[in-house]
Amino acid sequence: MSFSARTKLELARVLPPRICCQEAELTGMVAVRPERRTELGFEIQTEKAAVARKILMLIQRVTGQRGTVTIRRSRQAGKHNLYRILVPARAVTEHILDHPCCRRSFLRGAFLLGGSVSDPGNAYHLEIATSKGDRVREMVAALQSFGLTAGIVTRKRRHLLYLKEGEGIADFLRLVGANQALLHMENVRVVKDMKNTINRLVNCDTANLNKTVEAALRQIEDIKRVQHRIGLDRLSPSLREAALARLAHPEASLQELGELMSPPVGKSALNHRFRRLRALAARL
Numbered sequence: 001m002s003f004s005a006r007t008k009l010e011l012a013r014v015l016p017p018r019i020c021c022q023e024a025e026l027t028g029m030v031a032v033r034p035e036r037r038t039e040l041g042f043e044i045q046t047e048k049a050a051v052a053r054k055i056l057m058l059i060q061r062v063t064g065q066r067g068t069v070t071i072r073r074s075r076q077a078g079k080h081n082l083y084r085i086l087v088p089a090r091a092v093t094e095h096i097l098d099h100p101c102c103r104r105s106f107l108r109g110a111f112l113l114g115g116s117v118s119d120p121g122n123a124y125h126l127e128i129a130t131s132k133g134d135r136v137r138e139m140v141a142a143l144q145s146f147g148l149t150a151g152i153v154t155r156k157r158r159h160l161l162y163l164k165e166g167e168g169i170a171d172f173l174r175l176v177g178a179n180q181a182l183l184h185m186e187n188v189r190v191v192k193d194m195k196n197t198i199n200r201l202v203n204c205d206t207a208n209l210n211k212t213v214e215a216a217l218r219q220i221e222d223i224k225r226v227q228h229r230i231g232l233d234r235l236s237p238s239l240r241e242a243a244l245a246r247l248a249h250p251e252a253s254l255q256e257l258g259e260l261m262s263p264p265v266g267k268s269a270l271n272h273r274f275r276r277l278r279a280l281a282a283r284l
C-alpha cells in the first residue's frame with residue numbers, strides 16, 4: 001500500500017468529537033469533489049470502504065439520520081468498488097474557518113477525498129485538487145492560520161494546492177491527526193539527514209585525502225629532480241632530512257612526517273621546507 005493510501009486509511013479512523021468539526025470535515029469532502037448537487041444534498045464518491053464508513057458515520061452524527069449510499073461493484077479484478085454517498089445539505093456548514101478545530105477537520109476532509117502525498121523517501125510532495133476556486137482559497141487560508149504557506153497551480157479550471165517542503169508536510173500531517181504517517185515521515189527525514197551528513201563527511205575526508213596524496217606526489221617529484229641533478233648530499237641538513245623522510249614515507253601526512261624529524265617540526269615548518277625544495281627543483 002502506498003504512503004498516501006496508508007495516510008488516508010489512518011485519517012479515515014480519526015473521528016472529530018465535536019459536531020462543528022464533523023460538519024467541517026464533511027464540508028471539506030464536498031469541497032474537493034466535482035459537485036453533484038441534488039435537491040437533497042451533495043453526492044460524493046470514494047473507492048475506499050474505510051472512507052465510505054467514515055462519511056456515513058459523520059452524517060449520522062451530524063444529522064441523527066442514516067446516510068444514503070449506493071455501491072457500484074466492480075467486475076474487473078483489481079478494480080475497487082465505488083461508494084456513492086449523499087451528503088445532506090444540512091450536514092455541510094459555512095463556518096469552516098471560525099475555529100482552529102474546524103479548520104483542521106476541513107483540511108482533513110479535503111485531503112481524504114481530494115488529496116495525495118508522496119512517500120517521503122522519494123519526494124516531499126502533498127497536494128489537494130479541486131475544481132472550485134473559492135474552496136481552494138479557503139484551504140489556503142486555513143493552512144495560513146497555522147503558519148503554513150501552500151502553493152497553488154491552476155490548470156484548465158482545476159486548482160491544485162501543494163506543499164513541497166518536508167517541514168510543511170510534517171506540519172500538515174500533525175494538524176490533521178495522521179500521527180503514524182507523521183512518525184514514518186520523521187523517521188525517513190532523520191535517516192535522510194544522517195545520510196547527507198555522512199556523505200558530506202566522506203566527501204570532505206576524500207577531498208583532504210586527495211589533497212595530501214597530490215601534495216606528497218609533487219614533493220617526491222621535486223626531490224627526485226634535485227636528487228638527479230645535484231644529489232641530496234648538497235642540500236642543507238634540514239632539507240635533506242625532509243627529502244629523505246618523504247622518500248621513505250610517500251604516504252605520510254605532513255604532520256606524521258614532521259614528527260619523524262629530529263627535533264620534530266610542525267606541519268607549516270615542514271611545508272616550508274618542501275616549498276624551498278620545490279623552488280630549488282624549479283631552478284635546476
Ligand SMILES: [Zn+2]
Nearest residue numbers: 020021101102
Ligand atoms: Zn470545530
